[in-house]
Each structure stands twice: as structure tokens, then as C-alpha cells.
Amino acid sequence: xxxxxDDLMSRSRAQVRAGATKDKTHVKTxxxxxxLPENTKPAQAHDFVESLLPLVKADQISDLSLxxxxxxxxxxxxxxxxxxxxxxxxDFTNPRFWFVHSMGDSKxxxxxxxxxxxxxxxxxHAWFPTSFLENCEQFGSIRGVGLDYNRxxxxxxxxxxxxxxxxxxxxxxxxxxxxxxxxxxxNAAPNETPLAKVTVRLNGGRGLDDVRYDGKLVGRxxxxxxxxxLASNLYGRYQSQVRLVESDYxxxxxxxGRCLTIQGEPITFTFDRPIQDxxxxxxxxxxxxxxxxxWGVPVRHAEDYYTVQAFDLHSARPLAFELSPKAIRLYLPxxxxxxxxxxxxxxxxxxxxxxxxxxxxxxxxxxxx
Amino acid sequence: xxxxxxxxxxxxxxxxxxxxxxxxxxxxxxxxxxxSKNKECKPEFTxxxxxxxxxxLFEWKSGPNTDAHQLESYAGLKPENLQQMGKMSVNATKSFxxxxxxxxxxxxxxxxxxxKGKHPFPLLLVHDDGMSLAMNKFSCPALNDLFVPSFSVxxxxxxxxxxxxxxxxxVWEVADVVIPQILKHMSLRDTLIDSSVIAQAISPQWQxxxxxxxxxxxxxxxxxxxxxxxxxxxSYLTWDSRASKASIIDNPMEFGLDKRSNAFRKxxxxxxxxxxxxxxxxxxxxxxxxxx
Numbered sequence: 001x002x003x004x005x006d007d008l009m010s011r012s013r014a015q016v017r018a019g020a021t022k023d024k025t026h027v028k029t030x031x032x033x034x035x036l037p038e039n040t041k042p043a044q045a046h047d048f049v050e051s052l053l054p055l056v057k058a059d060q061i062s063d064l065s066l067x068x069x070x071x072x073x074x075x076x077x078x079x080x081x082x083x084x085x086x087x088x089x090x091d092f093t094n095p096r097f098w099f100v101h102s103m104g105d106s107k108x109x110x111x112x113x114x115x116x117x118x119x120x121x122x123x124x125h126a127w128f129p130t131s132f133l134e135n136c137e138q139f140g141s142i143r144g145v146g147l148d149y150n151r152x153x154x155x156x157x158x159x160x161x162x163x164x165x166x167x168x169x170x171x172x173x174x175x176x177x178x179x180x181x182x183x184x185x186x187n188a189a190p191n192e193t194p195l196a197k198v199t200v201r202l203n204g205g206r207g208l209d210d211v212r213y214d215g216k217l218v219g220r221x222x223x224x225x226x227x228x229x230l231a232s233n234l235y236g237r238y239q240s241q242v243r244l245v246e247s248d249y250x251x252x253x254x255x256x257g258r259c260l261t262i263q264g265e266p267i268t269f270t271f272d273r274p275i276q277d278x279x280x281x282x283x284x285x286x287x288x289x290x291x292x293x294x295w296g297v298p299v300r301h302a303e304d305y306y307t308v309q310a311f312d313l314h315s316a317r318p319l320a321f322e323l324s325p326k327a328i329r330l331y332l333p334x335x336x337x338x339x340x341x342x343x344x345x346x347x348x349x350x351x352x353x354x355x356x357x358x359x360x361x362x363x364x365x366x367x368x369x
Numbered sequence: 370x371x372x373x374x375x376x377x378x379x380x381x382x383x384x385x386x387x388x389x390x391x392x393x394x395x396x397x398x399x400x401x402x403x404x405s406k407n408k409e410c411k412p413e414f415t416x417x418x419x420x421x422x423x424x425x426l427f428e429w430k431s432g433p434n435t436d437a438h439q440l441e442s443y444a445g446l447k448p449e450n451l452q453q454m455g456k457m458s459v460n461a462t463k464s465f466x467x468x469x470x471x472x473x474x475x476x477x478x479x480x481x482x483x484x485k486g487k488h489p490f491p492l493l494l495v496h497d498d499g500m501s502l503a504m505n506k507f508s509c510p511a512l513n514d515l516f517v518p519s520f521s522v523x524x525x526x527x528x529x530x531x532x533x534x535x536x537x538x539x540v541w542e543v544a545d546v547v548i549p550q551i552l553k554h555m556s557l558r559d560t561l562i563d564s565s566v567i568a569q570a571i572s573p574q575w576q577x578x579x580x581x582x583x584x585x586x587x588x589x590x591x592x593x594x595x596x597x598x599x600x601x602x603x604s605y606l607t608w609d610s611r612a613s614k615a616s617i618i619d620n621p622m623e624f625g626l627d628k629r630s631n632a633f634r635k636x637x638x639x640x641x642x643x644x645x646x647x648x649x650x651x652x653x654x655x656x657x658x659x660x661x
Binding site: 057058115118119121251252253255260261262265266268270287288289295296297299301302304305307309310311313316317318320321322324327329331359360361362363 | 375379380381382383386389395396397398399400525526528529530531532533545546548549550552553556557573574575576577622625626629630633634636637640641644
């Protein structure tokens with residue numbers, strides 16, 4: 001698979017000249033997290049993939065077939081999505097953290113992956129907060145940025161007329177960082193400029209990659225090896241943060257003999273711009289719909305203090321929240337996936353306040369990307 | 370109170386950071402220990418600070434009276450009891466205190482109880498806006514300084530979710546944590562839900578709970594499930610009180626994405642109605658479904 005994708009990327013210019021669309025010469029890699037433990041045996045993981053993906057049925061999907069590829073942790077998926085043939089390679093070398101590669105049509109492949117992730121609680125995207133994307137600079141020079149902000153889920157909130165409702169923007173070229181800096185000035189729109197994408201010209205290689213905040217990478221260069229190296233590196237960093245959340249912050253009992261203590265601590269998301277209407281905000285956030293996909297009925301204890309025993313429709317696990325105008329506390333139960341926290345953080349940045357911070361009890365940042 | 374003290378030790382946002390700054394860490398919850406005179410003590414909460422070489426065992430009193438035998442048992446505690454049975458370090462038990470925490474309105478009775486036994490136990494009184502040291506002192510001066518004249522706490526900012534429910538919780542509070550657990554079982558495509566499994570899942574302290582407290586919590590869970598099955602969630606669940614099990618008869622997780630979203634929207638409304646009903650005290654009689 002690696003050799004084939006590398007060849008296809010190398011030949012991309014010739015293919016474009018021969019009439020292929022540029023999109024089909026780019027390799028798309030989706031970082032998908034599964035609910036399997038990392039130590040799952042390859043045969044078990046193989047069965048899991050084979051039984052899981054066909055569960056998703058839709059009129060747009062036809063002729064879905066899965067076949068083993070060259071090694072025992074790779075499965076090739078063929079399907080037609082709205083009549084367009086798609087081939088995707090699911091690499092589950094790490095049974096929990098998958099790579100899904102494809103050179104198929106971007107829209108169709110995006111749709112298929114979104115459907116899998118949306119319908120199957122066993123799967124989720126990797127979620128990259130803004131600071132994670134900013135740190136892609138260490139792999140090369142930033143040649144483009146994309147912004148995506150939308151708070152229309154709070155569409156009845158007219159209490160603050162200085163706020164932006166939605167903002168999407170693409171900046172290409174070496175000046176993109178400078179433009180981003182201007183947008184983030186205090187008198188511009190610092191709360192509405194979360195990074196949705198960065199384009200990185202890789203150091204020393206032939207790679208040019210788009211990295212999106214929902215864990216999609218698009219390799220536009222000529223080398224699959226360079227693309228894969230970046231994807232692996234980013235995924236490794238992401239995985240370490242997921243594990244950190246699970247080991248240091250997930251809350252649960254720790255028993256030793258007849259003694260019990262509570263391990264972990266809640267993660268606090270502090271806002272730069274306080275919540276204006278707590279009822280509207282909490283009802284919108286826990287309506288069970290996009291973007292947060294959190295389900296729960298808020299309990300109002302005071303005008304400025306709500307709690308919610310929620311159910312995360314993405315990961316299909318309970319989560320508890322406490323809300324006040326300046327902060328939200330999230331309690332992740334032990335045994336739940338740390339990815340829920342990163343998804344919540346990224347969604348808060350893109351759907352409420354780009355300057356939200358995730359801090360621990362010491363006031364220190366939870367994440368170090 | 371338990372959630373508040375865990376939050377103070379962890380430095381949860383919205384609470385004073387001074388307890389955490391002294392490096393007190395939550396150590397034990399409802400821990401049983403035998404003192405040097407072979408008597409049992411069971412502090413509700415214990416915190417230790419290696420930096421201060423000091424530990425505090427808390428006994429909270431919701432009423433006006435202390436229990437003379439209980440205080441006597443605490444008085445018999447030695448550092449080695451804490452080290453051996455509580456796995457506390459030698460350093461953290463160089464000094465320790467038993468703190469009695471009670472409501473300010475019961476101050477006089479609580480003071481009499483402590484004075485009668487000539488115990489050196491610090492008495493912390495809970496006011497609307499914080500806590501103060503009303504009698505005796507901690508053996509750690511830095512901790513005394515925090516409570517004199519008063520330690521300000523905004524109780525409504527105190528975390529409440531470390532231990533979300535206990536045996537004394539109201540049925541609507543229990544139902545609030547039970548419903549997400551039922552959804553979890555639905556997502557696992559289970560068809561039967563055992564009330565014990567849910568009771569354990571919502572009680573971090575389950576493994577060390579008294580038999581009676583476990584039974585009480587399980588009873589509350591069963592009451593919540595029965596009420597859900599009798600009322601708002603009757604099209605999704607049935608309840609078998611003899612087996613203490615609920616059956617999932619309609620699982621939205623088995624629907625396609627669009628239909629599933631609609632089902633969850635509907636269940637959200639039902640959940641709100643369910644809570645309102647339980648809060649108002651209205652209960653339904655569960656009608657067993659007969660096989661047709």
C-alpha cells in the first residue's frame with residue numbers, strides 16, 4: 001500500500017496533465033480513534049474492523065467490501081459512495097489509533113468517514129485544538145491557514161452584539177501567519193479565530209500537507225513517506241495527550257486494602273468571554289445535537305451555576321459537567337476515553353470561544369502539544 | 370461536604386487554593402481503622418500533606434450532638450495506626466488532628482460534646498459564606514491561619530461530581546445519574562440491565578460502603594428505574610422487581626443515524642419531564658407488562 005500510494009503521489013503531476021483532478025492525486029489520511037484497547041491482538045482487531053464498518057447502512061453506500069491487504073493489520077475497503085468508487089486502507093497497527101488512507105474523491109471519502117464516525121460510537125476522529133495545529137510549525141514552514149468559527153447553535157443569543165456569528169477564511173502563502181496575527185488582535189476578533197487547518201511545507205522533504213483540526217491530513221507533495229511521517233508524528237503527540245488525560249485526570253476510585261481515594265481531577269475550561277445566558281447556553285450545549293453531541297438536562301442550582309449529568313453521544317459514555325459563566329468543569333469518569341475531552345475542547349474553540357483554556361487544579365494548562 | 374473537601378485538596382476552580390497550596394492531598398474516604406485500644410474509627414475523609422508533615426481526619430456532624438464513644442475512639446488513634454491501616458506515610462503522620470465539622474447553628478452543643486471528653490479536636494463550623502475554627506487548634510499553624518477568622522468558600526462553586534450521589538441522595542438526584550447509565554447500556558446493545566451494576570457505576574465509593582448503604586443506594590437506583598419504566602420511559606424499558614433487572618424493549622442505538630437523533634431528542638424531553646415529576650414527589654405505580 002505504502003509503495004503504491006508513494007508512486008501515485010510521485011506521478012501526480014503527470015496525472016494532472018493527463019486529465020485527472022488534482023484532488024485524486026492527493027492522499028487523504030484520516031486519524032480515527034477506535035474503542036479497542038491498544039493491546040488488542042491483531043486477529044481480534046481485524047474481526048472488529050470487519051464486523052463494525054458494514055454496520056453502517058445508507059442509500060449512498062453500495063457494494064461495500066472489505067478484504068485483507070498485505071499484512072495482518074491492514075484492511076482494504078472498497079465501496080461506491082453516491083456511485084463513485086472509493087478505496088480506503090484501514091491501518092490498525094495500533095488497534096486503538098487507526099490511519100485510514102485514501103486517494104478517492106475528497107467529498108465522498110469525507111462523507112464516508114463522517115458517516116462511520118457519526119453512526120458508530122466505537123469510532124471518533126482525532127481532535128486537534130488550535131495550539132496543536134500552531135505547533136505544526138516545528139515540522140516545517142506554515143504556508144496557509146484556515147479558520148472556521150460558528151456559534152449559530154446559540155442562534156437565539158442576541159445579548160452581545162459585538163460577537164461574530166460565523167467566520168470561515170482561508171489564507172495561503174507565507175504571509176498567512178501575519179494575517180492570522182492581525183485577526184487575533186484584541187480589537188479584531190481574537191475569540192473567533194480558531195485554527196481549522198494549517199498547510200505545512202515539510203522541512204527538508206518533498207512534502208506539503210494540510211492538517212485539519214478533525215484529524216484529516218491531505219498530502220499534496222510527492223512523497224507518501226513524508227506524508228506518513230508527519231501523520232505518525234502528529235498522531236503520536238495526540239495519543240500522548242489522550243493517555244495523559246486518562247491517566248492524570250480521569251476520575252475514579254482507587255482502592256488499596258480497605259482504603260479508598262478518588263484519583264484524577266476535573267478539567268476546567270475557562271472562557272475569555274463569559275457566558276451571557278446560562279440557560280440558553282446549557283440547553284444548546286446538551287441538546288444532543290451537533291456540534292457537541294452531548295445529551296443531558298441541565299440542573300439550575302443558581303443563576304450562575306448549573307450541573308449536567310450528560311451522555312456523550314459520540315463515545316456513548318456518561319460525563320458530568322458543572323457550568324458557570326466563566327468556566328466549565330468536565331469530569332471524565334475512569335475508563336472513559338480521553339478523546340472526549342479533546343473533542344470538547346476543540347469544539348468549544350470552534351463553536352464558542354477560540355481563546356478558551358483547558359487548565360487543571362493548579363491553574364496550569366492540561367495539554368502540552 | 371465530601372465533594373467540597375476533595376475539591377479543596379485538588380484546587381478545583383472557583384474554590385480557595387490555600388489548602389492545595391499547603392500540599393494537602395485527599396487520601397481516604399470513609400476509611401475504617403482500628404485504634405490502639407482496638408476500637409473502630411471511620412472518618413468521612415482524610416487529607417495529608419507531606420510538606421506540612423500533617424494529616425487531618427474529618428468527622429462531619431449534620432446534627433447538634435457529638436457521639437462520646439466515637440470521639441473516644443478517635444482519641445485512641447496513634448500515628449502507627451494511620452501508617453499501618455491507612456497507608457499514610459511516617460512523615461505525613463508526624464502530627465495529625467481529628468477535625469469535627471458541623472453547622473454553625475449547632476456550635477454550642479458541639480463544643481460541649483468535645484469539651485466534655487477533654488478532646489483537643491479542632492471544631493470547624495460551617496457558615497453561609499465559609500468555615501471558621503471555633504474551638505481548639507490544628508497542630509499545623511499554617512492550617513490554623515486559614516480558618517481564623519474565617520475561611521471563605523462559595524459553596525455553590527464547590528465541585529459536586531467527584532461523588533455524585535450517596536445513600537442519602539434523593540431519588541431525582543439518583544435518577545439524574547441513572548438515565549445516562551441506561552443510555553450507556555443501550556449503546557452497548559445490552560438487552561438486560563442489572564440494578565446492582567448501575568448502583569456500582571454511579572457510586573465511586575461502592576467497594577467500601579456499608580452493607581446498609583449499598584442496599585439503600587441500590588434501592589434508590591431501583592426506584593429510579595422503576596419510575597422511569599412506569600412513566601416517561603415506558604416505551605423503552607420494562608422493570609422486573611423480582612429479578613432487579615430492567616429490559617430494554619426499544620433501543621434507539623439500533624436505529625440509523627437520522628432516526629436515532631430524533632429518538633434522542635424525544636428522550637431528552639422525556640428526561641426533563643421525568644425529573645420534574647420526581648422532584649414534585651409524584652410517583653407512578655409500575656404495571657407489569659403481560660406477555661400477549
